[in-house]
Amino acid sequence: MSLPALSLPLPLSLSLPLPLPLSLIASGAALRAAALEAVVLTGHLLLYPTGVREERPAAGPAAGVRGQRPPALLLHGFNDNRSIFVLLRRALGADGLRRVETYNYSPFTRDLRATARHLAHRVEDLCERSGQERVDLVGHSLGGLVARYYVQRLGGDARVRTLVTLGTPHAGTRVAPFMDAHPLVRQMRPDSEVMAELAAPSPGCRTRYVAFWSEFDAIMAPTGTARLEHPDLDAENVLVTGIGHLALAVHPAVIAAVRRALDDLTAHSRTIDRTTDRPADRPADRSTDRTADRAPGSESEGRSMTG
Numbered sequence: 001m002s003l004p005a006l007s008l009p010l011p012l013s014l015s016l017p018l019p020l021p022l023s024l025i026a027s028g029a030a031l032r033a034a035a036l037e038a039v040v041l042t043g044h045l046l047l048y049p050t051g052v053r054e055e056r057p058a059a060g061p062a063a064g065v066r067g068q069r070p071p072a073l074l075l076h077g078f079n080d081n082r083s084i085f086v087l088l089r090r091a092l093g094a095d096g097l098r099r100v101e102t103y104n105y106s107p108f109t110r111d112l113r114a115t116a117r118h119l120a121h122r123v124e125d126l127c128e129r130s131g132q133e134r135v136d137l138v139g140h141s142l143g144g145l146v147a148r149y150y151v152q153r154l155g156g157d158a159r160v161r162t163l164v165t166l167g168t169p170h171a172g173t174r175v176a177p178f179m180d181a182h183p184l185v186r187q188m189r190p191d192s193e194v195m196a197e198l199a200a201p202s203p204g205c206r207t208r209y210v211a212f213w214s215e216f217d218a219i220m221a222p223t224g225t226a227r228l229e230h231p232d233l234d235a236e237n238v239l240v241t242g243i244g245h246l247a248l249a250v251h252p253a254v255i256a257a258v259r260r261a262l263d264d265l266t267a268h269s270r271t272i273d274r275t276t277d278r279p280a281d282r283p284a285d286r287s288t289d290r291t292a293d294r295a296p297g298s299e300s301e302g303r304s305m306t307g
């Protein structure tokens with residue numbers, strides 16, 4: 001299908017007004033994406049120590065949270081911590097209608113399936129403390145894979161309304177072959193047992209998926225592996241142009257899009273309808289692709305994304 005162009009504000013955009021050769025445009029965009037990634041990495045290294053310790057969840061309803069939206073739980077990526085979500089967390093909780101928490105899983109974990117089981121307990125605890133039946137999950141990189149395993153393989157779709165993934169290797173990644181000695185890295189390879197489990201049928205899954213990916217994500221090899229394609233899953237793939245892997249978790253355009261995805265109650269209703277009405281003997285491919293129209297601050301700010 002044809003996709004409407006989503007471009008970030010220059011200098012991040014691929015949409016240049018001059019009729020330059022495609023190779024020159026691509027190389028210039030790649031350089032700008034790499035420069036932004038370096039800036040994000042520098043800032044993240046400064047914040048990293050602040051996220052080493054696990055946050056202590058509130059015992060009861062969060063102070064100042066008055067609304068009805070499901071709470072959101074944020075999961076970081078490989079060898080990272082909750083500090084990557086400083087900006088996203090602030091944005092998601094800005095209107096006071098949503099409780100937002102982060103989950104630091106152990107940096108020594110050797111099996112994402114074990115981490116997914118721990119996540120299941122954390123979600124149950126969050127539901128009990130918040131008084132809500134369902135939650136939203138946002139996972140960056142490996143965190144998205146952990147969340148997806150919980151939803152698909154451990155019955156988490158009963159608790160998770162929407163799962164948003166940011167640069168997650170849904171089909172596995174071949175980057176850094178020299179790191180295969182690490183068990184978690186091996187589980188992220190395309191031919192791993194974990195990938196086979198996630199590719200298995202998941203009929204009746206009640207969770208809506210939104211997968212953000214970028215053509216300049218150097219951790220995804222190939223880059224399209226961050227797209228989620230599964231015939232049983234209600235998945236929407238969102239291409240974000242001109243940024244890299246770390247920037248997916250902090251760029252204002254992505255943050256605004258994530259917030260819109262979690263605020264879209266009508267999309268959740270459509271997910272439930274498709275799940276209950278789809279004939280069991282005819283599993284249709286429910287994945288769709290789109291790009292964001294404009295970044296926040298442009299003349300079309302606030303316009304919903306279209307497929």
